[in-house]
Amino acid sequence: xxxxxxxxxxxxxxxxxxxxxxxxxxxxxxxxxxxxxxxxxxxxxxxxxxxxxxxxxxxxxxxxxxxxxxxxxxxxxxxxxxxxxxxxxxxxxxxxxxxxxxxxxxxxxxxxxxxxxxxxxxxxxxxxxxxxxxxxxxxxxxxxxxxxxxxxxxxxxxxxxxxxxxxxxxxxxxxxxxxxxxxxxxxxxxxxxxxxxxxxxxxxxxxxxxxxxxxxxxxxxxxxxxxxxxxxxxxxxxxxxxxxxxxxxxxxxxxxxxxxxxxxxxxxxxxxxxxxxxxxxxxxxxxxxxxxxxxxxxxxxxxxxxxxxxxxxxxxxxxxxxxxxxxxxxxx
Numbered sequence: 001x002x003x004x005x006x007x008x009x010x011x012x013x014x015x016x017x018x019x020x021x022x023x024x025x026x027x028x029x030x031x032x033x034x035x036x037x038x039x040x041x042x043x044x045x046x047x048x049x050x051x052x053x054x055x056x057x058x059x060x061x062x063x064x065x066x067x068x069x070x071x072x073x074x075x076x077x078x079x080x081x082x083x084x085x086x087x088x089x090x091x092x093x094x095x096x097x098x099x100x101x102x103x104x105x106x107x108x109x110x111x112x113x114x115x116x117x118x119x120x121x122x123x124x125x126x127x128x129x130x131x132x133x134x135x136x137x138x139x140x141x142x143x144x145x146x147x148x149x150x151x152x153x154x155x156x157x158x159x160x161x162x163x164x165x166x167x168x169x170x171x172x173x174x175x176x177x178x179x180x181x182x183x184x185x186x187x188x189x190x191x192x193x194x195x196x197x198x199x200x201x202x203x204x205x206x207x208x209x210x211x212x213x214x215x216x217x218x219x220x221x222x223x224x225x226x227x228x229x230x231x232x233x234x235x236x237x238x239x240x241x242x243x244x245x246x247x248x249x250x251x252x253x254x255x256x257x258x259x260x261x262x263x264x265x266x267x268x269x270x271x272x273x274x275x276x277x278x279x280x281x282x283x284x285x286x287x288x289x290x291x292x293x294x295x296x297x298x299x300x301x302x303x304x305x306x307x308x309x310x311x312x313x314x315x316x317x318x319x320x321x322x323x324x325x326x327x328x329x330x331x332x
Contacts, residue, residue, distance in 0.1 A: 005178070005200045005201075005202055005228055005229070005230045005254070006028070006030075006200065006230060006325065021068070021287065021331040021332055022067060022068050022332070023065070023066070023067055023068070023331065023332040024064075024065070024066040024068070024329055024330070024331045024332070025063070025064070025065055025066075025329070025330050025332070026062075026063070026064040026065075026066070026327055026328065026329040026330075027061070027062070027063055027064075027327065027328050027329075028061070028062045028064065028325070028326065028327035028328075029059070029060070029061050029062075029324070029325075029326045029327070030058070030059070030060040030061075030323065030324070030325055031058070031059055031060075031323065031324040032056075032057075032058050032320040032322075032323045032324070033055065033056070033057050033058075033320055033321075034055070034056040034057075034058070034167075034318040034319055034320040035048075035053045035054070035055040035056075035318055035320075036048075036053075036300070036318060036319050036320070036321060037053055037054075037316050037317070037318050037319075038272070038300045038301065038302045038316060038317060038319055039302055039314055039315070039316040040301060040302060040303070040304075040314060041299070041300065041301045043300075044316060050096075050097055051089065051097050052089045052091075052097050053089070053318060054086065054087065054088055054089070054318050055085075055086070055087040055318070056084065056085070056086050056087075056165075056167055056168060056318055057084065057085045057086075057087075058082070058083075058084045058168065059082070059083040059084065060080055060081070060082050060083075060084075060109065061080065061081050061083075062078050062079065062080040062081070062109075063078075063079050064076055064077065064078040064079070065077050071118070071121070071122050072117055072118040072121060072122065073115070073116070073117050073118075074115070074116050075113070075114070075115045075116075076112075076113070076114050076115075076116070076135075077111065077112070077113050078111065078112040078113075078114070079108070079111050080108075080109035080110070080111070080112075080141075081106075081107070081108055081109060081170075082105065082106060082107065082108075082109045082141070082168075082170040083106045084104070084105050084106065084167075084168035085102055085103065085104050085105075085168070086102070086103045086105075086164060086165050086167070086168045087100050087101070087102045087103075088100065088101045088102075088103070088149065090150055090151060090152050090157075091152065092152055092155070093152075093154065093155060098152065099150070099152075101149050101150040101151070103147040103148075103149055103162075103164045103165075103168070104147055104164075105145040105147065105164045105168045105169060105170060106170070107141065107142050107145065107170040108140055108141055108142075108170060108171075109140070109141040109170045109171055110137050110138060110139060110140055110141045110170075110171045110172065110176075111137070111138045111140045112135055112136070112137050112138070112178060113135050113136055113138070114133045114134070114135030114136075114178055114180065115133065115134060115135060116131050116132065116133035116180075117131065117132055117133075118130070118131050119131070119132065127185060127186045127191070128183070128184055128185035128186060129183070129184065130181065130182070130183040131181065131182040131183070132180075132181050133178070133179070133180040133181070133182075133200075134177070134178070134179055135177070135178040135180075136175065136176065136177060136178065137174075137175065137176035137177070137178055137202060137204075138175065139171055139172070139173055139174055139175055140171065141169070141170035141171020141172075142169070142170050142171055143166075143169045143170070143171045143172055143173035143209050143211055143223070144163050144169075144173075144209075144211045145163065145164050145169055145170065146161050146162060146163050146164065147161070147162070147164050148160070148161055148162075149161075149162050162212075162214045163211055163212055163213070163214065163223075165213075166211075166213070166223045166224075166268070166269070167270070169223075172204065172209065172223075172225050172226070173206075173209030173210070173211065173223070173225055174204045174205075174206040174209065174225035175204075175205075175206065176202050176203055176204045176205075177202075177203040177205075178200060178201070178202055178203075179200070179201050179203070180198070180199065180200035180201070181198065181199055182196075182197075182198040183196070183197050183198070184196045184197075184236075190239075190240075192237060192238055192239040192240070193235065193236065193237050194235070194236040194237075194238075195233075195234075195235055195236075196232070196233065196234060196235075196236055196248075196250070197231075197232065197233040198231070198232050198233075199229070199230065199231035199232070200229065200230050200231075201227070201228075201229045201261075202227055202228040202229070203227055203260070203261050203262055204225045204226060204227050204228075204260060204263070205260070205262040205263040206225045206263060207224070207225065207263055207264030207265070207266050207267060208222045208223060208224055208225060208264070208266060208267035209222065209223045209224075209225050209267075210222060210223075211223045213268045215268060217307065217311060217313070218307065218310070218311055219266065219267070219268070219306065219307030219310055219311065220267070220268035220307045221268070222267045222268065223267055223268055223269075224265065224266065224267030224268055224269035224305075225267075226256045226257060226260065226265075226269040226271065227256070227257035227260045227261060228254075228255070228256055228257070229253075229254065229255060229257065230252070230253070230254035230255075231252070231253050231254075232250055232251070232252045232278065233250050233251055234248055234249055234250015234251060234278065234280075235248065235249055235250065236248040236280075236282075238282075243285075244283050244284050244285045245281070245282070245283050246281075246282050246283075246284075247279075247280070247281055248278070248279065248280035248281075248282070248293075249277075249278070249279050249280075250277075250278045250280070251275065251276070251277060251278060252275070252276045252277075252278040252295045253273055253274070253275045253276070254273065254274060254276075255271070255272055255273025255274065256269060256270060256271045256272060256273075257271060258271040258303050258304070258305065258306070259306070265305075265306045266306055266307075267306075267307075268305070268307065269305050270302060270305070270315065270317040271302075271303045271304075271305050272300070272301050272302040272303045272317055272319075273300075273301055273303075274297050274299070274300045274301075274319055274320070275297070275298055275299040275300075276295035276296055276297050276298060276322075276323070277295070277296050277298055278293055278294075278295040278296075279293070279294060279296075280292065280293035280294075281293075287330055287331040287332070288328075288329070288330055288331075289328070289329045290326075290327070290328050290329075291325075291326070291327050292324075292325070292326050293323075293324075293325040293326075294322055294323065294324055294325070295322060295323045295325070296321070296322045297319060297320065297321055297322065300319040302314075302315065302316055302317040302319075
């Protein structure tokens with residue numbers, strides 16, 4: 001379970017006047033290893049003891065091209081590429097874990113196009129601003145990648161070709177609408193401190209994708225196309241003596257919604273969220289900028305899905321202890 005959105009913080013410690021640089025090319029990377037199982041907020045620690053946890057390893061790279069139409073308006077296209085593995089335990093007839101089956105998925109993920117607008121004219125003397133964005137997510141990523149999964153049945157190792165779990169599929173199979181907002185406020189007479197807040201929400205109005213999950217529980221046979229969200233807030237510090245470096249400390253919550261804002265919430269999904277402390281480091285000089293954030297989970301909650309409520313069950317999900325979010329940008 002992981003949101004594949006991010007929420008940019010635009011403006012704080014950046015140039016606030018039009019420099020004539022119309023284009024920006026960015027490359028970002030997200031890494032996470034999810035292996036801590038939660039059902040609600042309760043951690044199933046026995047999974048690690050018996051080596052039965054499911055382990056997702058996700059590497060998600062993205063190239064983004066932004067065009068500044070004018071000092072207040074921009075349009076950005078994001079092209080992500082996913083490389084992921086999912087390791088399942090193989091149990092014998094006594095339910096003892098005897099081996100593992102590793103499934104792989106990689107490929108182009110879902111492309112996004114987002115237009116953003118500054119609420120107020122950017123000026124050097126302005127102490128803050130708000131950026132509002134609206135865009136679309138296109139179903140360019142495959143949502144039916146298959147691989148060979150091994151199991152042990154009556155002491156015999158069998159293999160079947162199945163669609164990999166939705167958590168490692170490159171795409172979700174649906175058209176979506178992205179709404180995001182970013183705000184900052186400079187503090188103090190020198191403006192070396194800044195409060196920031198940002199959030200993004202992906203509205204997926206389609207209900208299910210038609211792709212089989214190979215799950216037997218009622219209502220979980222087909223993959224759901226779920227809404228996702230991420231919100232961040234914190235404090236940045238970047239005195240002039242730091243020569244373009246700034247440090248940040250904030251909070252972050254990201255997750256998959258139980259109920260979509262629009263449309264059906266049927267089908268199989270793992271709704272829930274992770275709350276993290278998010279230290280960050282960034283550097284900017286001239287046309288170049290770099291940022292690194294390592295959100296560290298402090299609270300995780302695998303919520304009940306629509307089929308869970310209908311069946312009187314409560315599924316679990318694997319969460320990461322920490323993430324790595326890195327990006328580099330070059331303006332032209």
